[in-house]
Amino acid sequence: MIFICARKIALTAILVALAAATSIAADATEAIIPHRALWPDPVASPAAFDRASRAEILAFAHELAESDALTEAALNARLTTDAVDMPSIERTRHKLWKLLTDNYAIASRSCVAAEPFCPDSPDPEYLRREAIVFSSTRIPSRYQPWLADAARFQRSYLDELLLLAAVMPHRNSEIAIFNDNEMPGWDLPDREFLLTFDDGPTRPAGDEALEAGNTDRTLAALRDNHINAAFFAIGEPFAARLRDSSSEAMQTLYSGMCVGSHGWVHESHATSPRWKESIASSSKLIHDTLPEAYAPAFRPPYGQRPPDSGTYLKAQGVKLILWNIDSHDWDDSLKIAEVEQRTMSLMLLWRRGIVLFHDYFPRAQKVVPRLVAWLAQDGVTWADCHGINWSHRGP
Numbered sequence: 443m444i445f446i447c448a449r450k451i452a453l454t455a456i457l458v459a460l461a462a463a464t465s466i467a468a469d470a471t472e473a474i475i476p477h478r479a480l481w482p483d484p485v486a487s488p489a490a491f492d493r494a495s496r497a498e499i500l501a502f503a504h505e506l507a508e509s510d511a512l513t514e515a516a517l518n519a520r521l522t523t524d525a526v527d528m529p530s531i532e533r534t535r536h537k538l539w540k541l542l543t544d545n546y547a548i549a550s551r552s553c554v555a556a557e558p559f560c561p562d563s564p565d566p567e568y569l570r571r572e573a574i575v576f577s578s579t580r581i582p583s584r585y586q587p588w589l590a591d592a593a594r595f596q597r598s599y600l601d602e603l604l605l606l607a608a609v610m611p612h613r614n615s616e617i618a619i620f621n622d623n624e625m626p627g628w629d630l631p632d633r634e635f636l637l638t639f640d641d642g643p644t645r646p647a648g649d650e651a652l653e654a655g656n657t658d659r660t661l662a663a664l665r666d667n668h669i670n671a672a673f674f675a676i677g678e679p680f681a682a683r684l685r686d687s688s689s690e691a692m693q694t695l696y697s698g699m700c701v702g703s704h705g706w707v708h709e710s711h712a713t714s715p716r717w718k719e720s721i722a723s724s725s726k727l728i729h730d731t732l733p734e735a736y737a738p739a740f741r742p743p744y745g746q747r748p749p750d751s752g753t754y755l756k757a758q759g760v761k762l763i764l765w766n767i768d769s770h771d772w773d774d775s776l777k778i779a780e781v782e783q784r785t786m787s788l789m790l791l792w793r794r795g796i797v798l799f800h801d802y803f804p805r806a807q808k809v810v811p812r813l814v815a816w817l818a819q820d821g822v823t824w825a826d827c828h829g830i831n832w833s834h835r836g837p
């Protein structure tokens with residue numbers, strides 16, 4: 443799919459830059475994945491979740507602090523871009539520091555004496571100061587193998603974000619919002635995650651298509667775990683599956699879920715001259731077929747939308763839904779366990795939000811049950827998609 447190609451080009455650029463900058467003799471196409479087994483503690487209580495969360499925050503903040511010192515030329519070289527949009531980079535850095543500072547304060551509420559990764563000072567600026575000097579010499583030895591691995595992952599993840607910021611707003615994405623009708627997931631309460639699945643529906647099991655049955659199996663995995671999710675369906679395959687079945691069959695398929703639009707076809711809605719028609723026709727089809735499951739929500743393919751789309755979407759009562767945790771389940775080079783470990787580390791780092799998965803691909807249906815089991819004792823909530831305020835009407 444075009445989706446994979448576009449994201450892979452960006453990733454490859456990042457990895458080439460990393461290999462050059464660190465002289466690591468790595469395959470340039472190899473994704474950098476955290477190895478959660480290096481974390482020496484069970485993550486099986488809210489306090490244990492907080493400890494692992496503080497550690498990831500400090501590891502990421504250290505990489506962010508180091509990158510803050512890079513000049514425009516150094517950033518261009520590191521991100522292998524020709525022209526970095528520095529105001530966009532600055533806005534992103536500012537936002538990341540704010541999120542990290544807030545998250546670190548929340549994750550430190552459970553701190554008791556001698557608890558690892560806790561602040562020595564209540565000063566909000568403590569995180570930035572501590573992040574600069576954060577290193578393996580300052581943490582208990584049993585966490586040192588984890589940090590060597592986590593630092594490598596968090597640096598590559600930071601570069602993903604900086605690359606998105608570097609080309610924004612020229613080529614926009616989930617890295618920043620344009621107006622208050624856009625929801626990236628930061629507003630969810632601490633420890634609450636909304637699962638979202640894009641690019642479906644696939645053909646049903648038994649069809650000759652390679653992806654056949656993936657939507658059905660993803661839905662079954664969610665129901666087995668008693669959670670619901672938001673699906674962002676593409677109009678064309680939705681219409682095809684409806685044509686081959688019935689409204690009743692489609693209602694049964696998505697029963698208990700929320701279904702919004704991912705456009706009529708999978709293309710950038712920032713450049714398509716038909717973007718309004720694409721949203722309107724796909725939303726109407728989903729609404730008419732699934733009156734109960736329909737969510738007045740649009741997820742733009744690749745996160746790309748016209749910067750001024752808010753006026754149209756607000757008038758239609760449709761919210762634009764982005765994400766703040768990209769599982770990378772779209773990356774065919776990743777194994778199920780790798781998608782799982784990347785998602786785990788990002789959930790610890792951001793502590794809440796909207797997780798991007800795809801029912802089109804076969805990985806999420808295996809990853810989600812493992813995440814649910816992993817977080818079962820950590821006080822984490824899976825957001826009820828019916829409780830989300832999708833519609834946005836107003837000036």
Ligand SMILES: [Zn+2]
Pocket residue numbers: 445640641704708743744
């Ligand atoms: Zn998509």
